[in-house]
Structure formats: C-alpha cells, structure tokens
Amino acid sequence: MQLRPHQALEMLYANAGKLYDIDMVKLFRNNVAIYPLGLSVSLSTGEKGIVSRLNNHSMQRPVVRVLRTSTGQELKEPYEVDLSRTLNIMIEEIGEQLVV
Incomplete structure (x- = not known):
C-alpha cells in the first residue's frame, strides 16, 4: 500500500x-518537508505544477508553481500558489509523471 x-x-x-x-x-x-522542492504535484483544482518553495511556518503547505491548467494545457506564464495562504486548495497527487 x-x-x-x-x-x-x-x-x-x-x-x-x-x-x-x-x-x-x-x-x-x-x-x-513532506513535499520536497521540485516534486511534481497535482492540485485539487486539477492544475499541475512543482513545489517551488517551502514554508518554514507550515512545512506541510508549500508554495506550488502552477505549470499546467486543469485541462493539461501548458501555461505561458506560470504562477505560484502559496498553500499556507490558500487553504481551500490541497495537493491531490504527487509524482514526476504529472507535469511531464
């Protein structure tokens, strides 16, 4: 398991x-850090990205650089979501194959 x-x-x-x-x-x-730097993640919004920064005050809620939309389209201008400040978004999946 x-x-x-x-x-x-x-x-x-x-x-x-x-x-x-x-x-x-x-x-x-x-x-x-249960979500280390560079880890590929899928968010509860369906968007995909990588862990770009850690929050020292909340190691379980990193900053994620969103690279793909929920439909899988690559973003021309990626943006970051700080999960310690955006509590309604969760990491749903992890793994290298998610962003590639």
Whole structure:
C-alpha cells in the first residue's frame, strides 16, 4: 500500500502515544518537508505544477508553481500558489509523471 505524504503523517498521528512518541511525531512534522522542492504535484483544482518553495511556518503547505491548467494545457506564464495562504486548495497527487 502506497501512502501520500500527508496520509503517512496522519498515520503517525493516529498512532502517537501508542506506537510512537507524540513529541517525536511533532518534531518530525515540524522539521521534515513532506513535499520536497521540485516534486511534481497535482492540485485539487486539477492544475499541475512543482513545489517551488517551502514554508518554514507550515512545512506541510508549500508554495506550488502552477505549470499546467486543469485541462493539461501548458501555461505561458506560470504562477505560484502559496498553500499556507490558500487553504481551500490541497495537493491531490504527487509524482514526476504529472507535469511531464
């Protein structure tokens, strides 16, 4: 079974206090980018792009440079979406094949 990064983090939290020390889970969450720079992503809007920047205050909500529309058309002028400020947009899928 393959989990998305946010699903894996949820599993860690679900088992914190039972299988994992809660303080260690929080330390992991606060210091590890579950969506690293350059990762290809598909957003809940259907748009596709790459993680272009990390948010130190919210490692789970990076900045995504949108490269393709929801219909798959390449944008002539890509733009960035800061997921820490745009809470209604989520990362739905990850992987290199999404943007190519």
